Structure formats: C-alpha cells, structure tokens
Amino acid sequence: MAVIDMPAPAERAARAAGSPAGARILIGIAVVLTLAFIVVPVVVIFAQAFARGLAPYLASVTERDTLRAVGLTVLVALLAVPVNVAFGLVAAWAITKFEFRGKKFLLTAIELPFSISPIVAGVAYILVYGSNGLLGPFLEANDLRIMFALPGIVLVTIFVTSPFVVRELVPLMQVQGSDQEEVAATLGASGLQIFWRVTLPNIRWALFYGVVLCTARAIGEFGAVSVVSGHVRGETNTLPLQVELLYHDYNAAGAFAAASTLTLIALATLAIRAVIERRLPRTGRVGH
Amino acid sequence: MSIEIQGLARQFGDVRVLRGIDLSIPKGELLALLGASGSGKTTLLRILAGLDWPNAGSVRVDGQDWLALDAQRRRAGFVFQYYALFPHLTVADNVAFGLTVLPRRIRPPAAEIARKVATLLDLVQMGDYGRRFPAQLSGGQRQRVALARALAIDPDVLLLDEPFGALDAAIRKDLRGWLRGLHRKLGTTTIFVTHDQDEAFEIADRIVVFGEGRIEQVGTPDDIYERPASPFVARFLGGVNEIAADLRQGRFRVAGADASALERQVGGDGAVTLFVRPHEIDIAADGAGEGTITAVVPGSVSIRYRVSLPRQAQPVEVDLPREAARGRDLSAGTRVRVTLLRGRIFGQAARTASLAEQSLAASAL
Ligand SMILES: Nc1ncnc2c1ncn2[C@@H]1O[C@H](COP(=O)(O)OP(=O)(O)OP(=O)(O)O)[C@@H](O)[C@H]1O
Numbered sequence: 001m002a003v004i005d006m007p008a009p010a011e012r013a014a015r016a017a018g019s020p021a022g023a024r025i026l027i028g029i030a031v032v033l034t035l036a037f038i039v040v041p042v043v044v045i046f047a048q049a050f051a052r053g054l055a056p057y058l059a060s061v062t063e064r065d066t067l068r069a070v071g072l073t074v075l076v077a078l079l080a081v082p083v084n085v086a087f088g089l090v091a092a093w094a095i096t097k098f099e100f101r102g103k104k105f106l107l108t109a110i111e112l113p114f115s116i117s118p119i120v121a122g123v124a125y126i127l128v129y130g131s132n133g134l135l136g137p138f139l140e141a142n143d144l145r146i147m148f149a150l151p152g153i154v155l156v157t158i159f160v161t162s163p164f165v166v167r168e169l170v171p172l173m174q175v176q177g178s179d180q181e182e183v184a185a186t187l188g189a190s191g192l193q194i195f196w197r198v199t200l201p202n203i204r205w206a207l208f209y210g211v212v213l214c215t216a217r218a219i220g221e222f223g224a225v226s227v228v229s230g231h232v233r234g235e236t237n238t239l240p241l242q243v244e245l246l247y248h249d250y251n252a253a254g255a256f257a258a259a260s261t262l263t264l265i266a267l268a269t270l271a272i273r274a275v276i277e278r279r280l281p282r283t284g285r286v287g288h
Numbered sequence: 289m290s291i292e293i294q295g296l297a298r299q300f301g302d303v304r305v306l307r308g309i310d311l312s313i314p315k316g317e318l319l320a321l322l323g324a325s326g327s328g329k330t331t332l333l334r335i336l337a338g339l340d341w342p343n344a345g346s347v348r349v350d351g352q353d354w355l356a357l358d359a360q361r362r363r364a365g366f367v368f369q370y371y372a373l374f375p376h377l378t379v380a381d382n383v384a385f386g387l388t389v390l391p392r393r394i395r396p397p398a399a400e401i402a403r404k405v406a407t408l409l410d411l412v413q414m415g416d417y418g419r420r421f422p423a424q425l426s427g428g429q430r431q432r433v434a435l436a437r438a439l440a441i442d443p444d445v446l447l448l449d450e451p452f453g454a455l456d457a458a459i460r461k462d463l464r465g466w467l468r469g470l471h472r473k474l475g476t477t478t479i480f481v482t483h484d485q486d487e488a489f490e491i492a493d494r495i496v497v498f499g500e501g502r503i504e505q506v507g508t509p510d511d512i513y514e515r516p517a518s519p520f521v522a523r524f525l526g527g528v529n530e531i532a533a534d535l536r537q538g539r540f541r542v543a544g545a546d547a548s549a550l551e552r553q554v555g556g557d558g559a560v561t562l563f564v565r566p567h568e569i570d571i572a573a574d575g576a577g578e579g580t581i582t583a584v585v586p587g588s589v590s591i592r593y594r595v596s597l598p599r600q601a602q603p604v605e606v607d608l609p610r611e612a613a614r615g616r617d618l619s620a621g622t623r624v625r626v627t628l629l630r631g632r633i634f635g636q637a638a639r640t641a642s643l644a645e646q647s648l649a650a651s652a653l
C-alpha cells in the first residue's frame with residue numbers, strides 16, 4: 001500500500017510548505033527513494049533470472065519441484081481465498097447492518113492478523129494443532145494430519161489473509177447504510193434476494209479488490225507457511241518456500257527464476273488494482 | 289386500508305423516542321406528520337413499514353395485526369428521503385424490482401411487467417427515462433422514480449418520509465400539487481412526513497403535529513392553524529406573538545393596546561399569556577398611540593412591522609397585507625395605535641406543560 005501512496009504525502013507537504021523549490025526537493029527525494037528501495041530490487045530479480053538467457057530460465061521455471069511448488073501455491077490460494085470471501089461477507093454484513101455488543105472488539109480482532117508477525121501465527125498454529133499441541137493427541141488418535149501438510153498451510157494462509165476482504169467491505173458498506181436493503185424488503189424481496197440483487201452489486205468492486213489483495217498475499221505468504229509446512233521438497237513447499245530453498249542450495253538462477261514468477265504475480269495484482277481502483281466509488285456509490 | 293395505531297412506544301436505550309402514539313387513519317386519507325427534527329416521525333414510519341419494532345403498542349391495518357407481519361408481507365410502499373434507488377439498475381428495472389422478486393408462481397410474465405412499468409413511469413411523468421440510470425437523473429426525477437417503484441407493488445399503504453426534503457423550493461412546490469393529484473387518482477391511504485408546514489397544509493387532508501414523541505394535535509389544516517390545541521402547536525406553526533396580558537372579569541387588557549375586540553373569557557382572572565399571530569393585529573399611525581415601530585421588514589405578500597409596546601419584553605410582530613399597508617405612512621419610528629383582533633390563551637396546566645416541552649425541545653436540538 002505504502003508503495004503506491006508514497007509520493008502523495010510528499011506532494012501534500014510541499015503544497016503546505018508553499019514553495020516550488022521545496023516541492024521539487026521533496027518530490028526528488030521521494031522518487032530517488034522509490035527507485036532505490038523498490039524499483040531497482042525488482043528489476044534486479046528479472047535481470048538475474050534472465051542472466052544466462054531464456055533457455056536456462058525456462059528450464060529452471062519448469063523444473064519438477066518448482067512446478068509442484070507452483071501447483072501447491074495455487075491450490076492453497078484456491079482454498080483459502082473463497083473461505084475468506086465468505087468470512088469477509090458475513091463479518092462485514094454483521095458489522096455494518098447490525099448493532100451488537102462487542103462490535104468494536106470484533107473489528108479490532110479482525111485486523112489482528114495484520115499486526116501480528118506471520119511467524120507468530122505459524123507458531124500459534126503449531127501449539128494448537130502440532131503433535132505436542134492442544135489438539136495434538138486428539139488429531140493423532142484420529143489419524144488426522146494438519147501440521148506439516150496441506151491443511152496446516154491452508155489454515156495459516158486463511159489466518160494471515162483474513163482481513164483483506166473485510167477491510168475493503170466495511171467502510172463501503174458503512175457509507176452505503178441499509179436504505180437500499182430496507183427498500184428492497186418493503187418491496188417484498190427475501191433476504192437472499194436482497195443480498196444477490198441489491199447488496200452484492202453495490203459492493204462488487206470492493207469485493208473484487210479485496211479478493212485480489214487476498215489472493216496476492218495468499219500466494220506470497222512466507223513466514224507463517226514456513227513454520228507449518230515442514231519444507232518437504234516437491235510436497236509441502238509453496239513457491240516462496242521454494243525460492244528460499246533454491247537460494248540456500250546456491251541455485252541462484254533457479255531461485256531468481258522462481259522469484260520472478262512471484263514478482264510477475266505481484267505486478268499483475270498491481271495492474272488489476274489500478275484498474276479496479278478507478279471503478280471503486282469514492283463517494284460510496286458504485287458508478288456505471 | 290384503514291390504520292389503527294394504539295399506545296405505540298419506542299425507545300432506543302434510555303431515549304424515549306415515541307411515548308404512546310394513538311392515531312386512527314381512515315381508508316384513503318392523505319395524512320401529514322408534521323414535527324420538528326428528531327421528534328420521532330421517521331421512527332413511526334419505519335415501524336409502520338416493518339423496518340423497526342415498537343417496545344409497546346399495536347398497529348392494525350383493516351383489523352389485521354401488522355406487527356406480526358414482516359416488512360416483506362405488509363405491502364407498504366416506503367419512499368425514503370434520499371430515494372434509495374438501486375444505482376446499478378436502470379429506472380425501469382428499479383420500478384420493476386418489486387415485481388421481479390415475486391415467487392415464480394405468482395410473478396407476472398416479463399411482458400406484463402414491462403407494460404406495468406411503462407404505465408407507472410407515465411403516471412409519474414417519467415415515461416422517457418426508463419433506460420437511464422439513477423445517477424443520470426435530477427433530484428425531482430429520482431423522487432418520482434422512487435414513488436413509482438413503491439407503487440409497483442400496489443401498496444395498501446404508502447409511506448413517504450420527507451418525499452421532497454432534498455429538493456429545492458421551486459420543485460417542491462411543483463411536486464406538492466402533483467402528489468395531491470396522484471393521491472386523488474389512486475386513493476391509496478398515504479402518510480407523509482414533512483417538517484415544512486406549508487407543504488403539510490397544502491397537501492394533507494389532516495395533519496398530525498408531533499412534539500417529542502407525542503401527538504400534540506390531529507386535525508384539518510384549519511383546525512391546526514385557527515384552533516391550536518396547545519402552546520406547542522401555536523408556536524410550532526411559527527411567528528406567534530406571546531403577549532403579556534391581564535384577564536379581569538372575562539376581558540383582556542394589554543398595556544398600550546386595544547384588546548376590546550377579543551372574545552370574552554369565563555373566569556380565570558390574573559396574568560395570562562395571549563397567543564396572537566402577526567396578522568391578527570392591526571396598526572395605524574397615531575401620534576397619541578403607545579406603540580412605536582422599531583423595524584419594517586418587507587415581504588412579498590405582506591409587510592412585517594416590529595412594534596414595541598410598554599411593558600412587553602419583546603416587540604410585537606405585526607403583518608399587514610401590502611394593500612392595507614399602502615398609504616398608511618408607516619415607517620420605523622412612527623407612533624402607532626395597536627389593536628388586537630384575535631388571540632387565544634391556554635390553561636394554566638397547558639402553560640406549564642409547554643414550558644417543560646420547550647426546554648425538552650431545546651435540549652433535543
Ligand atoms: N437506531 C437508532 N438508535 C438510537 N437512536 C435513534 C435511532 N433511530 C432514531 N434515533 C433517535 O430517535 C430520535 C427520533 O428520530 P427520528 O429519525 O424518528 O426523528 P425525525 O422526527 O424523523 O427527525 P427528522 O425530521 O430530523 O428526520 C432522534 O433523537 C434519533 O437520534
């Protein structure tokens with residue numbers, strides 16, 4: 001987020017300072033910092049990935065374990081994102097359409113995964129689901145394997161990415177209020193009809209936006225997944241873990257190749273974001 | 289449909305917003321709810337629409353208990369102050385909404401829905417706008433679409449919450465006559481909320497004056513204006529003078545003014561407050577008069593004079609029609625003879641109540 005917003009505060013500060021020279025200096029600093037901290041490293045990834053030409057790059061990317069990592073990552077995202085969409089819709093609906101005690105607490109709790117270090121989240125899951133954890137004996141008795149397997153990876157990914165959808169929906173739905181839903185009810189629409197025909201169309205861009213951010217994070221999550229995955233090559237390694245693994249194997253080309261795929265996903269997210277942002281209502285009303 | 293409301297009470301936390309509303313509305317009536325901001329008008333309307341529930345009381349419509357029905361099954365057309373049109377649907381689809389959500393077995397075929405929508409749009413004079421989106425309409429046009437959408441379900445009762453509240457004065461005037469005509473054509477029992485008294489007077493069969501969660505008076509516009517039931521109502525309609533007077537043997541005396549034209553009272557000697565509207569006072573230039581004009585405020589129909597009288601804390605406001613004012617040679621500083629033509633007092637009980645209410649109203653604002 002800060003990436004894109006960075007020049008804006010500088011400009012605003014310059015306007016407050018009121019001098020064109022001051023503005024130029026501040027803008028200059030912002031641009032240099034952006035280049036140094038963000039653009040250059042990204043460019044380097046691609047430069048390194050293609051350092052020995054296209055053929056080695058393709059070979060690295062299509063290497064068996066890397067392909068498996070890509071497959072696992074996609075699978076995890078496909079499982080985690082829908083769960084968070086459902087969770088986000090329910091939570092946003094509850095928060096914005098009803099008055100209840102503990103609402104503030106719920107709002108804060110939902111944001112928790114953002115303020116907690118992902119690695120702590122991973123450790124917490126181990127303490128609950130691991131063999132020495134809270135539910136460990138029960139899981140073992142029933143021959144259920146959660147840690148160091150797909151379920152564990154999906155669970156921590158859901159945890160880490162859970163705020164994205166709610167965060168996009170709540171402010172929008174707060175602005176929109178309940179008038180339209182209430183009118184729909186007086187016109188005879190059932191609860192489901194109201195959701196599909198009134199609420200969803202009004203929040204669709206914000207929802208989509210939340211899904212994009214959620215997906216990007218689900219694909220890129222490293223810390224929490226690293227704790228619970230067990231790092232089994234070709235089995236429980238997601239793409240970010242694979243990058244790390246290749247790197248530690250002194251397979252720089254492979255690492256950069258895998259990293260470049262992740263970066264491409266991130267850039268695609270950015271592009272989609274830019275498109276959606278233009279469609280997102282600033283006044284709380286969706287344009288056509 | 290006739291509506292019978294009894295003992296309706298609603299509170300939010302400790303705030304008692306409705307404090308026992310009793311109201312009966314005959315079939316086909318056009319009723320205005322008139323009251324200050326925050327007096328509970330919207331709350332009452334929402335309860336009637338099934339969007340909120342009271343803590344006590346009953347609502348019966350043609351004998352049926354409406355509080356047992358949810359909003360979907362009441363067939364009450366509700367129009368919000370800010371229209372609440374569906375922004376992602378065209379005007380025609382907005383109007384069709386109530387028909388397209390009907391269960392399949394009773395839903396009319398698409399062609400019939402389209403026909404009905406076209407008829408309704410013609411009715412609200414929006415026939416050419418069916419394909420537009422709400423964002424492409426003016427405020428008055430949106431208002432009419434919202435009304436057409438509410439009418440599409442053939443409502444038994446029409447509830448309009450400040451239907452013209454968001455529009456500018458000129459359009460409001462236009463729409464008043466139009467709404468009156470529409471009601472005459474359809475005959476649907478209609479309740480509309482407003483805090484514009486001219487609007488209420490012009491459109492409604494009867495007016496309910498609301499004060500702080502209670503009904504102060506129900507009556508025809510004439511009743512309300514000529515025979516206010518309480519100081520609250522008299523004040524609410526605006527611009528009433530409260531003149532300190534003495535009541536002796538049924539006659540009013542006001543220092544410096546001729547009050548002999550006022551109706552005789554039975555008993556109740558002592559100091560009283562006379563409620564007199566600005567047009568119920570006459571003034572004429574007279575060097576021996578005890579009033580002095582302190583200010584002249586010209587209006588379009590009448591001219592308002594502020595006249596100071598001995599022993600009155602506030603100057604008295606007097607309206608003279610422009611025709612009457614012509615040639616009387618009245619300007620600031622002129623000494624005048626003041627004659628009270630009409631006025632009314634309220635009982636001691638009413639007076640104290642009004643003071644309490646006034647402070648309540650003040651604290652609510
Ligand atoms: N959901 C709610 N929770 C708490 N208080 C409420 C709620 N709805 C209304 N109130 C309070 O009830 C009082 C009456 O509100 P209401 O909307 O009925 O007033 P109104 O007569 O329609 O006013 P206006 O003319 O400004 O629309 C207000 O003081 C308001 O703050």
Ligand SMILES: [Mg+2]
Nearest residue numbers: 329330331449
């Ligand atoms: Mg209101």
